[in-house]
Amino acid sequence: MTTRKFAAALVAGLSTLALMSGSALAQSSEPFRLILTHLEPPLVPNSVMDLAAELGYFEEEGLDVELIRVQQTPSAVAALQSGEGEMANIGVDALLQVIHSGATDFRAVTSPNKSLPFLIASKDDIATPEDLAGRSFGVGRVGSLDHSLSDMVLSSLGVSLEDSEVVTLGQPNVRGQALAAGQIDATTMSIGVWSEMPDTTGLHVLVDQEAYYEGAPVVNKVNAVPGNVLEERPDDVAAVIRALTRISRDFAENPQLWVDAMAEVRPDVDVAVLEMLAESFAGSWSVNGGMSAQELAFTSEWLYGTEDFASFEPLPLEAWVDFGPVDAVLAELGTDESMDPADR
Incomplete structure (x- = not known):
């Protein structure tokens, strides 16, 4: 075999191995449908979900993620309940309300952008x-x-x-x-x-x-999944969290990556504005999954003190949060101590 043919065979073999390794990270060949309530990448850290798809982070995890876009949180909740998606980015208030309405197996598993900017x-x-x-x-x-x-x-x-x-x-x-x-x-x-x-x-x-x-450490939005998804596709849930955590860490380390990526998907926004926003997000990236137990408990306590939740008995944290998937990811990637507390 010539040197050139050997090199070609080696590259082909390594590519196949890489594909096999990547696909092993995901559990199902079926698309994983992620429901979003914005119609274009937003000018906040929540854009990591859109950009993880654009920049191939989901693909690197061996996962085919399909972004399902709806206009409002009630539509996202309805889509998740009807099985039109596996995960939805929704407000904590909406998650608590749907659990109180009977969907008792819904759980928050990560928060790509926990705070309101x-x-x-x-x-x-x-x-x-x-x-x-x-x-x-x-x-x-x-x-x-x-x-x-x-x-x-x-x-x-x-x-x-x-x-x-x-x-x-x-x-x-x-x-x-x-x-x-x-x-x-x-x-x-x-x-x-x-x-x-x-x-x-x-x-x-x-x-x-x-x-x-x-x-006011109130967590605004979380990514929630139904119990059947947690049970049937746990590796896929972990792959999504891993991709979102990795891209958040990359943007935290090099904000220019976010600026460049957003300039491609949002050419309507001046680059100077993107640079200013990237600087303001310096401590806001969910480098550990955005699941601080203390902040989530504070959010719950605050919500149950509002008029909208006055008639509800407060749910304990374990009734609406599952730390298992994000903790499994952090066990692989390690914890970034610079921001986003991973307290439990």
């Missing part, structure tokens, strides 16, 4: 949260998510929102416009809304995204 923006003359006293603060509505979480955040900083004039304004973009026009002095918005404001002259970020989550 909220921040508090204000006029420049409000230098510290204490300066909010006596000033106007825009909220969606009294009791809304942004209102209640911001109240919690400010309380953790020793400030009471009750000392401000709370103004009901509706959606975040409307509140942003009101802030820019000088109609209010401060408000809560997502990093995405802030980044898209055409002019922030005279404004600044009073409480940044990381500090906001520290003050």
